[in-house]
Amino acid sequence: DAKTTQPPSMDCAEGRAANLPCNHSTISGNEYVYWYRQIHSQGPQYIIHGLKNNETNEMASLIITEDRKSSTLILPHATLRDTAVYYCIVRVARGTYKYIFGTGTRLKVLA
Amino acid sequence: GAVVSQHPSRVICKSGTSVKIECRSLDFQATTMFWYRQFPKQSLMLMATSNEGSKATYEQGVEKDKFLINHASLTLSTLTVTSAHPEDSSFYICSASSGTGVYQPQHFGDGTRLSIL
Numbered sequence: 122d123a124k125t126t127q128p129p130s131m132d133c134a135e136g137r138a139a140n141l142p143c144n145h146s147t148i149s150g151n152e153y154v155y156w157y158r159q160i161h162s163q164g165p166q167y168i169i170h171g172l173k174n175n176e177t178n179e180m181a182s183l184i185i186t187e188d189r190k191s192s193t194l195i196l197p198h199a200t201l202r203d204t205a206v207y208y209c210i211v212r213v214a215r216g217t218y219k220y221i222f223g224t225g226t227r228l229k230v231l232a
Numbered sequence: 233g234a235v236v237s238q239h240p241s242r243v244i245c246k247s248g249t250s251v252k253i254e255c256r257s258l259d260f261q262a263t264t265m266f267w268y269r270q271f272p273k274q275s276l277m278l279m280a281t282s283n284e285g286s287k288a289t290y291e292q293g294v295e296k297d298k299f300l301i302n303h304a305s306l307t308l309s310t311l312t313v314t315s316a317h318p319e320d321s322s323f324y325i326c327s328a329s330s331g332t333g334v335y336q337p338q339h340f341g342d343g344t345r346l347s348i349l
Contacts, residue, residue: 164340
């Protein structure tokens, strides 16, 4: 199963873009990258996912490198409510398609 | 869309009690649901995969007789912690995938905080 590596913590000023990196160097060709965030004492919230093309939705943008070994989640204008733990997950592309969570990045948005 | 509801949100009970947690997909059918456990300041750990109409698949190290999973319908899975002890105190979270595509994202409930006295 592909594993992901994320920095343990990051700070970002309110109103600025937050760029959260993720390394997944052992990703297989048919495995997608998913991003979630978890605000304290809540379940994870889905943000975005992608295979190899860049993706954008109302919450964020996902940039995946051409070799697919890393990706970056971009929150274009971070707010205090974006303070959370962000998880990058590479989904097992066989069997039960389960998620294996890594340790995530604790993002703190500063006023 | 894609709402997953968990009940109860919090439960406190005495040691030796069995506790049932429900996970419902409110606006979609889920043939597969997942159960996770999360200890303070740690990441989510997958406990088991719940398949509608069949036995659950447990991750290594998770006692299937301790954590009973039932997935009786396409919208409901239950986790029963049998004879709970203080070390079972944790945050339990379920998830389910919407849609039929295998790459559809999982959507998570808001979790159940279990405290065993």
